[in-house]
Amino acid sequence: MIYLFYILVFPGILFLSVFALAAEFIDRKLYAKLQNRIGPPWFQPLADMIKLLGKEDIVPTDANARMFKLMPLVAFTSTVTAFFYIPIWGERSIYYFNGDLVVVLYLLTIPTLTFFIGGWYSTSLFARLGSVRTLTQLFAYEVPLFMGILSSALIANSWSLSEIAVFYAHRPWFWVSNIIGFAVSLIALVGKLEKAPFDIPEAETEIVAGSFTEYSGRHLAFFRLSIDIEMIVGASLLAAVFLPFGLEFSAPIAFIFYIIKVLFIVALIAVFRTIFARLRIDQMVHFCWKYLVPLSLLQLLINLILKDILT
Amino acid sequence: MGLVDCIVNWGRIKSPWILHFNSGACNACDIEIIATLTPRYDIERFGVLLKGTPRHADVLVCSGPVTFQVEDRLKRIYEQMAEPKFVVAVGTCACSGGVFKGCYNIKGGINTAIPVSLYIPGCPASPKAIIDGVVKLLESLEEKEGKE
Ligand code: SF4
Numbered sequence: 439m440i441y442l443f444y445i446l447v448f449p450g451i452l453f454l455s456v457f458a459l460a461a462e463f464i465d466r467k468l469y470a471k472l473q474n475r476i477g478p479p480w481f482q483p484l485a486d487m488i489k490l491l492g493k494e495d496i497v498p499t500d501a502n503a504r505m506f507k508l509m510p511l512v513a514f515t516s517t518v519t520a521f522f523y524i525p526i527w528g529e530r531s532i533y534y535f536n537g538d539l540v541v542v543l544y545l546l547t548i549p550t551l552t553f554f555i556g557g558w559y560s561t562s563l564f565a566r567l568g569s570v571r572t573l574t575q576l577f578a579y580e581v582p583l584f585m586g587i588l589s590s591a592l593i594a595n596s597w598s599l600s601e602i603a604v605f606y607a608h609r610p611w612f613w614v615s616n617i618i619g620f621a622v623s624l625i626a627l628v629g630k631l632e633k634a635p636f637d638i639p640e641a642e643t644e645i646v647a648g649s650f651t652e653y654s655g656r657h658l659a660f661f662r663l664s665i666d667i668e669m670i671v672g673a674s675l676l677a678a679v680f681l682p683f684g685l686e687f688s689a690p691i692a693f694i695f696y697i698i699k700v701l702f703i704v705a706l707i708a709v710f711r712t713i714f715a716r717l718r719i720d721q722m723v724h725f726c727w728k729y730l731v732p733l734s735l736l737q738l739l740i741n742l743i744l745k746d747i748l749t
Numbered sequence: 750m751g752l753v754d755c756i757v758n759w760g761r762i763k764s765p766w767i768l769h770f771n772s773g774a775c776n777a778c779d780i781e782i783i784a785t786l787t788p789r790y791d792i793e794r795f796g797v798l799l800k801g802t803p804r805h806a807d808v809l810v811c812s813g814p815v816t817f818q819v820e821d822r823l824k825r826i827y828e829q830m831a832e833p834k835f836v837v838a839v840g841t842c843a844c845s846g847g848v849f850k851g852c853y854n855i856k857g858g859i860n861t862a863i864p865v866s867l868y869i870p871g872c873p874a875s876p877k878a879i880i881d882g883v884v885k886l887l888e889s890l891e892e893k894e895g896k897e
Pocket of ligand 1: 773774775776777778812813814839840841842843847848871872873874
């Protein structure tokens with residue numbers, strides 16, 4: 439019974455969906471405020487979601503119907519699953535084992551692949567272009583993201599997110615040594631979420647809507663929701679690894695700290711979205727391999743030396 | 750009308766995504782439509798977003814008369830949109846053919862090709878008129894909800 443509660447209500451599908459829609463609202467409202475606009479009302483993401491659920495589903499005749507319909511659900515499921523391994527109200531998540539950090543990173547890669555497959559099987563030219571760009575971008579940001587996050591696991595001497603949180607919670611000043619890793623991972627996360635300046639795969643001024651060009655109705659609603667949830671999960675991951683504050687308090691206070699940390703990262707992403715314009719795909723790949731990867735290597739080196747001194 | 754229909758209709762009223770199509774306008778109406786989308790008028794207040802693909806859009810905003818060239822394309826775009834869908838004709842040309850009426854290459858207003866829900870006259874229609882028109886379209890949806 440309790441497992442069903444975990445999966446369906448808290449911290450599962452219901453909580454995550456509400457939190458994700460709230461985060462999307464904050465992202466859009468902040469974006470509007472920074473552009474000197476009023477912005478959407480608070481229920482806007484919910485209204486978009488309900489409207490899409492109530493619309494007609496179109497599957498193009500040339501598309502592979504089974505893959506086309508399956509991909510939004512796969513994206514949704516994998517992002518929700520990843521959330522169970524991230525500590526949210528204290529030092530431990532509900533499920534943890536040694537190695538869950540790798541599992542979370544793996545589960546966060548699956549949505550990107552579903553964008554590729556969904557776009558590819560919808561057989562529209564724009565969708566295929568968008569899919570190819572999605573994959574190209576994946577090869578650029580994935581390496582710095584992994585190295586940035588794993589180098590902080592190096593000092594903690596564990597591959598488990600909960601163990602890492604425990605380690606940092608008891609040594610509060612260690613997060614300073616990870617600050618380069620935090621910056622690198624945050625930029626790579628923006629690439630993963632396909633937000634500006636890395637929204638090349640769905641650049642609406644060039645290739646209409648990228649992989650989602652042929653999606654409508656319910657399938658599009660699930661894709662949008664899973665992107666929002668991916669934003670929450672990615673932000674929670676960064677918060678758990680790089681911002682180890684407030685974990686030692688009791689559950690409710692630690693939970694409030696967690697919400698504040700996630701919203702802080704969401705706000706940072708919204709600011710990025712406002713102040714940068716879209717890059718070209720080659721500029722993006724160059725930027726990632728020329729600057730982000732060396733920086734994450736530097737972080738790895740710092741952590742190796744630090745670990746040597748400490749032990 | 751059941752509770753579910755009420756909620757879905759609420760969602761529809763609060764989140765109209767638009768697609769802009771120029772079916773042969775002199776470009777002045779298009780510029781006014783673009784002006785409507787700028788931060789100055791900020792129609793995201795009403796939940797309006799500009800989408801690039803007909804599959805995502807709920808409202809097709811057309812400007813200009815229908816030329817014989819563009820007629821098939823206009824129909825195809827209309828058919829690619831998912832139900833329920835609405836068409837808004839912006840500008841006098843889109844309403845009736847306007848100054849181009851009777852030209853050798855012109856079929857007429859938008860309603861000669863596809864069904865239109867709302868006409869916004871003006872040459873060109875000003876952003877305020879377009880916003881007023883879209884709000885009226887949404888209000889008519891609300892009235893429909895009351896009647897059923
Ligand atoms: S209504 Fe006037 S401004 Fe608009 S397309 Fe026609 S001629 Fe141009």
